[in-house]
Each structure stands twice: as C-alpha cells, then as structure tokens.
Amino acid sequence: MNKKQAFKCFDVNQKNERWSWSGISSDRRTCVLTLWVDQAVFDKHSRSYRHTNFNANNSDWRNLPGNKNRINDINYCMKNLEGKFRVIFVTAVNLNEFGETREIAHLKPMLKLWFEITKFDDETGEFESKSISV
Numbered sequence: 001m002n003k004k005q006a007f008k009c010f011d012v013n014q015k016n017e018r019w020s021w022s023g024i025s026s027d028r029r030t031c032v033l034t035l036w037v038d039q040a041v042f043d044k045h046s047r048s049y050r051h052t053n054f055n056a057n058n059s060d061w062r063n064l065p066g067n068k069n070r071i072n073d074i075n076y077c078m079k080n081l082e083g084k085f086r087v088i089f090v091t092a093v094n095l096n097e098f099g100e101t102r103e104i105a106h107l108k109p110m111l112k113l114w115f116e117i118t119k120f121d122d123e124t125g126e127f128e129s130k131s132i133s134v
Helices: 003-006 065-080
Strands: 023-024 033-036 040-043 050-051 083-093 103-122 126-133
Touching: 003 083, 003 103, 023 126, 033 065, 033 103, 050 103, 065 103, 083 126
Parallel strands: 033 083
Antiparallel strands: 023 033, 040 050, 050 126, 083 103, 103 126
C-alpha cells in the first residue's frame, strides 16, 4: 500500500503525493495524520498510544511544504474537530533515524483508532497526541 491508497481509506486526497503527510477528508469532518511508529509508544496498562515528534530533528523538516500543510491541517483539526484525528502508522526502513528524508517500509491506516492532539507548536509543526476512545 502506498500513501495515496492509505489516505483514500479515509476519503482524503493528498495535496501532493510525495510531500503530503496529512489531509482533510472531502466532507471536512475528518483530519488524517501520519505518525512514524518509532515516535509512538503503546502503554499496556492504559491500552493506549502516546506520540510525539518534538526533538526529532525538526530543523531538517520544519520549512518543508509537507510540514507547512500539516500545520494548516492540525490547526483545522484543533478549531473544527476538537483536536481529534485519524491515523496512518508509517514504519521507516531505518527506525529511530530522523533525517530530512525517511524511506517508508510500510504504511497501515488504523481504521478503528482515533487520536487527540495534546500539545502543538503551530510555529514548528511539532505535536504530541494520544489515542482515545470515541
């Protein structure tokens, strides 16, 4: 499965197949964000995920078009969707190596999982989130 197909699972057309890492569904009721699996941790006790991309070589991707677009999508999500979004988990070929360009090994749209933004820097695009029950 490629990114385009993964986003289509949520009725999202990417703005750009190469650099889009987020999107809003055609009915404007769903925000979808990609999360790298090595930036998410599953807590067995609470049976939930926690995610952060703070301090993940932000200087490498801060000014890229995909991040600018994601900032806009997260702002929309915060203002219109109570910070709740859907997730596509992305596994990198080289886990825990954060550079400007990461190669995708695997994508998985999480069709039954919702997340909520818990912290967001709208200047840098860095954010934290957690999985939630809806």
